Amino acid sequence: MGTTDKKSKNAAPKNGGHVIMDLPKNIYRSVIREKTTLRDQSESEPVSDNFFVHVLPVSPLEHPRFGYTLGLGVISMSLFLIVAATGMLMLFYYVPSTEQAYERIVDLNATVSFGRIVRNIHRWGAHGMVAAVFLHMCRVFFTGAYKPPREFSWVIGVFLFLVTLVFSYTGYLLTWDQLAYWGTTVGTSIAGYTPILGDTIQFLMLGGTTVGQETLLRFYVLHVFVLPLLMVTLLGLHFWRIRKDGGLAYQNGNERD
Ligand code: HEM
Structure with a gap:
């Protein structure tokens, strides 16, 4: 046709x-x-056009090809759900204050029931998600699936990748240990070298001139509220576009008809 x-x-x-x-x-x-x-x-x-069934395929695929996607998008999504669930559990215990944050993490590891495993699943899940999203992006690039009509899915994908990275960066400070403190000091100093707007960006990130309570609060709000909201919105758009563009592009460049 x-x-x-x-x-x-x-x-x-x-x-x-x-x-x-x-x-x-x-x-x-x-x-x-x-x-x-x-x-x-x-x-x-x-x-x-039906809200309740629109996520289902319109017709079954004749030859589902695992070797084409390697399941990387689905793996990214699954890791996001795991990280979100364990993050929500940790919200019951963590306090974003410079006085308490470090002790809370030590307690979470040592005394809170299932605290250590929940924290480790969250950490490793987050590392895995960065890797999976990056590999998914490489897969999309090497199969040429970013080409029309999927160029907008690619643009949304770039934002999804950035949000994933900012998630990792903001989460890094929350443990409030030496690594977190100096990692954030170095990162925000690098941002300070941005041409023209450097000082403003650095001040906005820190909430002051050095890493302190204001920085911890800012990173916390970004990590547990702003970024999850952004991620869920972008994921909704991503899946909507994939559906509207007729599902996946195929390995040999032939579209499903
Ligand atoms: C949290 C991050 C992401 C999630 C959960 C996600 C999820 C998915 C899923 C489930 C699919 C279906 C096919 C598959 O499993 O590979 C898909 C396809 C696609 N994704 Fe993503 N994705 C993410 C990030 C990205 C990024 C970073 C890019 C590119 C910059 C991207 C671009 C695309 C494109 C163009 C398709 C259509 C591929 C095709 O038709 O072959 N996505 N995504």
């Missing part, structure tokens, strides 16, 4: 087109698509 015709509607302009003039229109098209690009829309509407 006319897959090529449908694809070309959303394709980037060829050389010689008004690349700059067409930019706003092309960005708009990559974000809001009126139709799914890969199949006859009327066939998929009963599933894709």
Whole structure:
């Protein structure tokens, strides 16, 4: 069927087109698509337009190919859920104060029931998530799955990767030990070398001129409230786009029809 015709509607302009003039229109098209690009829309509407079943495949895949995705997106998502669940448990015990934070972590390790295992699952889960998201991004790059019509999924993905890294960085300070203190001192000093805005950025990150109570509180609020909210919103967008773009791009470049 006319897959090529449908694809070309959303394709980037060829050389010689008004690349700059067409930019706003092309960005708009990559974000809001009126139709799914890969199949006859009327066939998929009963599933894709229904809130309760829209996450299910419209039709079963003929040849599910584990070797194509390596399950890395699903692994990233699973690790995020594990890290979120263990993080929520630790919220019951942790106190974001320079007086108490370190002792709370020591107690969590030594005396609180299941404290050590919950903390370790959270730490290792977070390290694993950084690795899995990075490898997922490499997989998407090497299979060329970022190409139209999936360019907006790639852009959301870049933000997901950044949010994952900022999660790790802000979590690092919360233990309030020597490693955390000096790691944050070095990181915020590097940010201070940003051209023009360096001092402002450093001041905003620290909440002052040195790492202290204000910094700990800021990193805590980012880690337990702002970043989770951002992550869940971006993940929702990511999965919505994957569905609207007709599922996964295939290894050999052929789209599902
Ligand atoms: C928390 C981070 C992320 C999660 C949980 C996630 C989850 C997923 C899942 C479950 C899929 C389905 C296929 C698969 O399992 O590989 C997928 C596909 C995709 N992801 Fe992600 N992802 C994340 C980050 C990223 C990043 C960092 C990028 C790129 C910068 C990205 C770009 C894409 C693209 C373009 C697809 C469609 C791939 C295709 O059609 O073959 N994602 N993602």
